[in-house]
Amino acid sequence: xxxxDNGAETVLQVAGLSKVFPVRSGLxxxxxxxxxxxxxxxxxxxxxxxxxLVGESGCGKSTxxxxxxxxxxxxxxxxxxxxxxxxxxxGRALRAIRRELQIVFQDPFSSLxxxxxxxxxVGEPLTIHGLARGRQKADRIAELFHRVGLRPDQMxxxxxxxxxxQRQRLAIARALSVEPDLIVADESVSALDVSIQASIINxxxxxxxxxxxxxxxxxxxxxxxxxxxxxIAVMYLGRIVEMGPRARIVTAPRHPxxxxxxxxxxxxxxxxxxxxxRLKGDVPSPINPPSGCTFHTRCPLAFDRCRIEAPAFRExxxxxxxxxxxxxxxxxx
Amino acid sequence: xxxxxxxxxxNRTADGGRHAARAARKVVLSVEGLRTxxxxxxxxxxxxxxxxLEARQGETxxxxxxxxxxxxxxxxxxxxxxxxxxxxxxxxxxxxxxxxLSAISEREIEKVRGNKISMIFQEPMxxxxxxxSIGRQMTEAIETHMGLARQDARTRAxxxxxxxxxxxxxxxxxxxxxxxxxxxxxxxMIAMALSCDPDVLIAxxxxxxxxxxxxxxxxxxxxxLQRDFDAAIILITHDMGVVAEMADRVIVMYAGRKVExxxxAEIFAHPRHPxxxxxxxxLPVLGRPSSGDTVRLEEIPGIVPALTDLPVxxxxxxxxxxxxxxCRAEYPPLEEKARGHLAACWHADQIAGx
Amino acid sequence: MSTLQHIAAEQTPEEEASRPRSARWRFLRAxxxxxxxxxxxxIVLVLIVAAVLxxxxxxxxxxxxxxxxxxxxPSLAYPFGTDEFGRDxxxxxxxxxxxxxxxxxxxxxxxLTAGLLIxxxxxxxxxxxxxxxxxxxxxxxxxxxxxxxLAAVAVLGPSLTNAMIAVxxxxxxxxxxxxxxxxxxxxxxxxxxxxxxxxxxxxxxIFVHLLPNIIPPLIVVATLGVSTAVLAAxxxxxxxxxxxxxxxxxxxxxxxGREYISRAPWVMIFPGLAIAISVLAFNLLGDGIRxxxxxxxxxx
Numbered sequence: 008x009x010x011x012d013n014g015a016e017t018v019l020q021v022a023g024l025s026k027v028f029p030v031r032s033g034l035x036x037x038x039x040x041x042x043x044x045x046x047x048x049x050x051x052x053x054x055x056x057x058x059x060l061v062g063e064s065g066c067g068k069s070t071x072x073x074x075x076x077x078x079x080x081x082x083x084x085x086x087x088x089x090x091x092x093x094x095x096x097x098g099r100a101l102r103a104i105r106r107e108l109q110i111v112f113q114d115p116f117s118s119l120x121x122x123x124x125x126x127x128x129v130g131e132p133l134t135i136h137g138l139a140r141g142r143q144k145a146d147r148i149a150e151l152f153h154r155v156g157l158r159p160d161q162m163x164x165x166x167x168x169x170x171x172x173q174r175q176r177l178a179i180a181r182a183l184s185v186e187p188d189l190i191v192a193d194e195s196v197s198a199l200d201v202s203i204q205a206s207i208i209n210x211x212x213x214x215x216x217x218x219x220x221x222x223x224x225x226x227x228x229x230x231x232x233x234x235x236x237x238x239i240a241v242m243y244l245g246r247i248v249e250m251g252p253r254a255r256i257v258t259a260p261r262h263p264x265x266x267x268x269x270x271x272x273x274x275x276x277x278x279x280x281x282x283x284x285r286l287k288g289d290v291p292s293p294i295n296p297p298s299g300c301t302f303h304t305r306c307p308l309a310f311d312r313c314r315i316e317a318p319a320f321r322e323x324x325x326x327x328x329x330x331x332x333x334x335x336x337x338x339x340x
Numbered sequence: 341x342x343x344x345x346x347x348x349x350x351n352r353t354a355d356g357g358r359h360a361a362r363a364a365r366k367v368v369l370s371v372e373g374l375r376t377x378x379x380x381x382x383x384x385x386x387x388x389x390x391x392x393l394e395a396r397q398g399e400t401x402x403x404x405x406x407x408x409x410x411x412x413x414x415x416x417x418x419x420x421x422x423x424x425x426x427x428x429x430x431x432x433x434x435x436x437x438x439x440x441l442s443a444i445s446e447r448e449i450e451k452v453r454g455n456k457i458s459m460i461f462q463e464p465m466x467x468x469x470x471x472x473s474i475g476r477q478m479t480e481a482i483e484t485h486m487g488l489a490r491q492d493a494r495t496r497a498x499x500x501x502x503x504x505x506x507x508x509x510x511x512x513x514x515x516x517x518x519x520x521x522x523x524x525x526x527x528x529m530i531a532m533a534l535s536c537d538p539d540v541l542i543a544x545x546x547x548x549x550x551x552x553x554x555x556x557x558x559x560x561x562x563x564x565l566q567r568d569f570d571a572a573i574i575l576i577t578h579d580m581g582v583v584a585e586m587a588d589r590v591i592v593m594y595a596g597r598k599v600e601x602x603x604x605a606e607i608f609a610h611p612r613h614p615x616x617x618x619x620x621x622x623l624p625v626l627g628r629p630s631s632g633d634t635v636r637l638e639e640i641p642g643i644v645p646a647l648t649d650l651p652v653x654x655x656x657x658x659x660x661x662x663x664x665x666x667c668r669a670e671y672p673p674l675e676e677k678a679r680g681h682l683a684a685c686w687h688a689d690q691i692a693g694x
Numbered sequence: 695m696s697t698l699q700h701i702a703a704e705q706t707p708e709e710e711a712s713r714p715r716s717a718r719w720r721f722l723r724a725x726x727x728x729x730x731x732x733x734x735x736x737i738v739l740v741l742i743v744a745a746v747l748x749x750x751x752x753x754x755x756x757x758x759x760x761x762x763x764x765x766x767x768p769s770l771a772y773p774f775g776t777d778e779f780g781r782d783x784x785x786x787x788x789x790x791x792x793x794x795x796x797x798x799x800x801x802x803x804x805x806l807t808a809g810l811l812i813x814x815x816x817x818x819x820x821x822x823x824x825x826x827x828x829x830x831x832x833x834x835x836x837x838x839x840x841x842x843x844l845a846a847v848a849v850l851g852p853s854l855t856n857a858m859i860a861v862x863x864x865x866x867x868x869x870x871x872x873x874x875x876x877x878x879x880x881x882x883x884x885x886x887x888x889x890x891x892x893x894x895x896x897x898x899x900i901f902v903h904l905l906p907n908i909i910p911p912l913i914v915v916a917t918l919g920v921s922t923a924v925l926a927a928x929x930x931x932x933x934x935x936x937x938x939x940x941x942x943x944x945x946x947x948x949x950x951g952r953e954y955i956s957r958a959p960w961v962m963i964f965p966g967l968a969i970a971i972s973v974l975a976f977n978l979l980g981d982g983i984r985x986x987x988x989x990x991x992x993x994x
Contacts, residue, residue: 230624274585
């Protein structure tokens with residue numbers, strides 16, 4: 008993971024990032040138990056690229072996204088934006104880099120301040136960073152509305168007057184207003200109907216091409232992630248278990264969890280031959296993760312070593328990494 | 341894949357649908373012209389407008405639609421679970437055996453509900469009473485409907501839990517809902533729903549709230565149990581993938597009406613309504629982008645009409661690329677366009693050709 | 695979401711051209727749609743008018759002793775009768791309206807302002823400030839409001855002004871708690887995180903994002919709080935710790951009318967009714983405001 012790979016510069020580099028939450032118990036809030044929501048993850052996003060971060064509930068992907076956005080304080084590790092270490096920035100310095108890094112949330116209903124007009128919401132980042140004023144600002148906002156497929160004459164309306172898909176467009180316009188380098192999309196299409204989802208996905212892909220943006224696309228729906236991403240990282244219980252180019256991950260996964268995830272997705276094709284690679288049991292509690300490889304309790308291919316030793320995250324192909332003692336491609340029947 | 345081969349996991353032929361036996365399968369529940377309305381502050385919302393369907397023994401009928409389609413309300417209407425006020429079943433017949441479920445009294449429907457027709461919901465966490473043990477909730481239904489003594493009911497309940505692959509069923513009987521995970525709870529719901537040997541199981545988005553790896557376990561389970569119990573399943577969902585995996589027959593609903601009905605193979609291969617077609621083309625299909633097929637997802641412009649302010653003519657016309665003046669003026673009748681394939685569109689043949 | 699909420703949420707149309715644009719106007723209409731609230735609002739307006747125009751509409755001088763016969767029953771000249779000093783009760787009740795409203799606004803003003811500051815600061819800052827502030831609030835809250843009010847008056851000395859202040863102080867923990875709760879809720883909503891992510895600094899976060907969203911529920915609480923304040927002050931006056939004679943404050947009137955309850959019950963009845971009706975009116979109005987705010991929020 009070097010700075011200029013394939014000629015494209017690195018926009019985001021995350022190394023050994025962890026985020027630990029205390030679990031409250033006891034009078035003074037000192038309980039001792041912790042949840043390792045994000046456990047030692049490392050990833051890179053290049054300019055113009057989309058890295059999809061996929062996993063099921065509790066895997067820590069949303070926490071990872073918010074920690075990278077510095078909405079949470081990282082417990083350890085580093086976050087670098089275009090070479091600048093932003094891990095421990097505070098106050099004005101932190102607010103300054105927020106221009107480069109924006110986020111679009113999952114819930115279109117509560118991610119917009121109900122007491123502000125659509126225009127005020129979209130223009131807020133411009134105001135905060137002093138990028139435009141008065142007439143110029145109004146023009147810029149109108150331009151943004153156009154870009155995301157909304158009519159500028161709706162600027163004075165309030166969020167509750169828009170539909171879910173339209174609100175998500177507003178959220179995207181807001182993120183776009185400061186021309187960031189990276190946008191974190193945290194389950195941005197999960198709360199939308201399928202027919203609306205398609206238009207938002209298309210919008211995001213279009214603006215990415217136009218502005219040379221990078222996306223960290225966090226979602227639980229791997230079909231959507233595959234569609235929009237260049238590279239995919241799969242998370243389980245706070246760790247990245249596999250990461251690599253999209254086609255490799257989807258057609259030739261090397262980690263059993265990835266394989267199970269792919270095989271579990273119901274495909275809208277009744278003629279598809281199912282390939283059941285089923286997991287046992289339920290997701291273990293993140294407070295008390297299993298020993299060794301945290302996935303071993305559910306893995307159909309687990310053996311003794313998996314219980315004792317956590318596998319290293321090693322390169323299994325060009326730009327393709329996996330953390331498993333087996334190499335399932337080698338051992339596939 | 342040879343078309344006559346029966347794949348064990350699917351329990352149906354690869355071209356979808358149990359073709360030979362279908363006509364012979366008994367209809368256990370039929371709905372005719374169901375119409376359910378809601379009083380809202382903006383007027384009367386017609387949530388379900390003249391919907392008819394048939395549930396056959398051993399067959400899974402999927403009802404697909406997005407928000408505002410009326411699919412959930414249809415299911416709730418069948419079970420007479422519509423809160424009244426503000427909702428009301430204003431027309432239609434729901435035939436189960438000799439009974440018309442829409443017309444019988446509350447006491448009579450209570451004998452049917454949970455017994456011969458049972459339902460599982462989307463949120464297992466809120467569908468169960470948090471202060472009663474699992475065992476208590478399960479035995480209650482069994483005792484009431486099957487008239488078994490407490491001990492026999494407990495045995496049956498424990499057996500059901502075992503059947504749905506819940507480990508240590510005796511222990512689970514004593515536990516409370518909050519002690520079980522979402523996937524586990526949904527299994528309990530299924531166990532409860534099947535405990536009185538129902539003829540019809542209505543599943544309203546049963547796996548939407550679950551992780552996909554858990555979802556696949558639950559869907560496998562439902563398929564297995566359907567084989568064993570030979571129940572009719574009415575599956576409400578918005579997920580076309582789940583439809584492809586589970587359904588024999590599919591109904592597509594839009595803005596309160598049925599717009600298309602066909603076998604699962606037909607719906608996917610030859611959709612005849614622009615909405616169905618649009619839905620299928622809007623879906624990202626796993627594996628397609630990676631195989632080099634960089635197809636842009638097709639968008640359906642506009643939004644679902646407000647149920648209190650429905651357009652004259654075809655309700656999908658404002659969003660439809662194929663709409664003509666006829667469409668805007670007059671609502672197309674739901675007609676058979678091909679064998680066993682109904683669609684409500686003036687241009688169904690044109691759509692089928694695309 | 696429940697089926698009904700689903701149906702309600704989908705009503706959001708792309709066009710909302712025909713509805714009156716002013717949110718305030720629609721809000722007012724929503725409030726008076728509830729009949730109880732409409733009645734409450736009407737009564738409150740009457741009280742305000744009475745308070746403002748007391749000098750003009752009161753038939754007699756409320757302080758003038760011997761204006762009429764002592765302890766005379768309700769008559770044409772004296773619709774509410776007269777008290778033990780021959781003063782016209784109607785005029786006293788009308789003038790008392792002014793005091794009642796003063797109590798309501800000043801007491802609630804004190805508690806709301808201080809409570810808002812404390813609760814907002816605790817909710818926003820988190821960490822040590824939150825712990826210290828809210829624990830203190832909890833401790834004070836454990837003493838009943840009446841006790842605190844009594845203690846405050848004991849320290850400050852009996853007078854109507856001091857009673858208002860005492861009642862105001864006593865209710866601070868309540869408003870602090872409510873504000874704290876609402877602040878926590880809003881602070882955890884995505885729009886707040888989005889503002890932080892956009893680079894907003896503290897001032898903007900508090901004034902543009904938090905305050906406009908915590909004020910509406912506080913309005914409800916404050917409106918209902920007016921009636922509590924009125925009752926509390928009346929109680930203090932009744933005990934002789936609030937308004938002092940010859941003030942036409944309703945609680946004080948109740949106190950002095952006590953001896954004559956069998957002989958001349960109207961001396962107590964009318965001020966008592968005035969208290970009850972005012973309290974009811976503010977409660978109804980508060981409920982109406984709450985309802986008007988609530989379903990709109992669910993729709994949003």
